[in-house]
Amino acid sequence: MTPEHRQGPARSEAARMAILEATARLFAERGFDGLTMEGVAAEAGVGKQTIYRWWSSRSALVAEGLAEGLIMPEWFVPADSGDLRADLTLWLQNVVDFIGRPGNDALLRSLVAASAQDASVAVGFSERLGVLQLLGDRMQRAVDTGDIDELPVEELVEAMLGAVVVRALRRGPVDDDFAARLVAMLLRAP
Structure with a gap:
């Protein structure tokens, strides 16, 4: 960036x-x-x-540290156990748990603000961190192997991440079943 x-x-x-x-x-x-x-x-x-x-x-400094893989590098890679629902639910629950730790919700809000204020932060963070790509690749492998029907992968990944961001921005409660419900709802989508 x-x-x-x-x-x-x-x-x-x-x-x-x-x-x-x-x-x-x-x-x-x-x-x-x-x-x-x-x-x-x-x-x-x-x-x-x-x-x-x-x-x-x-925020811009932390965003670059995240994008360089120096901060929480393992956090962004979804598992590939062969069970897409379980893998996405685990990944999303890890994200929710991370954001739920003291101060980390402020980090997410700050990263969103930095991305909104500086286009180079937004583009660089998205491209170099690759969360959309990693999750999209995981979902596409499930489609390719026939584990799930053809789905609008990019839109589903954005919806999943967007739900987490919106909850963090409005400081809404996230109960223990949030990740599982969200994944189940999105994977049912036509």
């Missing part, structure tokens, strides 16, 4: 990686709410102005 029209010196790859790795370490230790640009700068051994020159916000 290269920010658009940034001024100043060219981005040093070593500094960029130091910043992203520091972000990942601090995110793992403190969560999103405990992550500060000052803390990242100190951990990475760079000036805070260097971070702000390359990333407009804490």
Whole structure:
């Protein structure tokens, strides 16, 4: 995710990686709410102005860390047990559980806001993280093997992710059966 029209010196790859790795370490230790640009700068051994020159916000920084696979890399890959419903339900439940941890709902809202404010964040985050692609590929394999009927895969994946985002944005309750109900409803769709 290269920010658009940034001024100043060219981005040093070593500094960029130091910043992203520091972000990942601090995110793992403190969560999103405990992550500060000052803390990242100190951990990475760079000036805070260097971070702000390359990333407009804490959300944009975390988005790039996620997209680079430095923050929660295993979180985005759905299982392939041969049972699509079980795999999607498990994946979605993991997402719901993650968002339900203190501070992580703020991370999701912040990522949505960063994506809405900066097109390069949105495009880069979507393309490089590949959640839509990973889930779409998993669903397409189920269609190809005849486990499920032909479905509008892209739309179903977007609906699944959209339901989670809407719940997080409106801070609505998510009960224990939310993931299973949502997957069952979407896989029944014509």
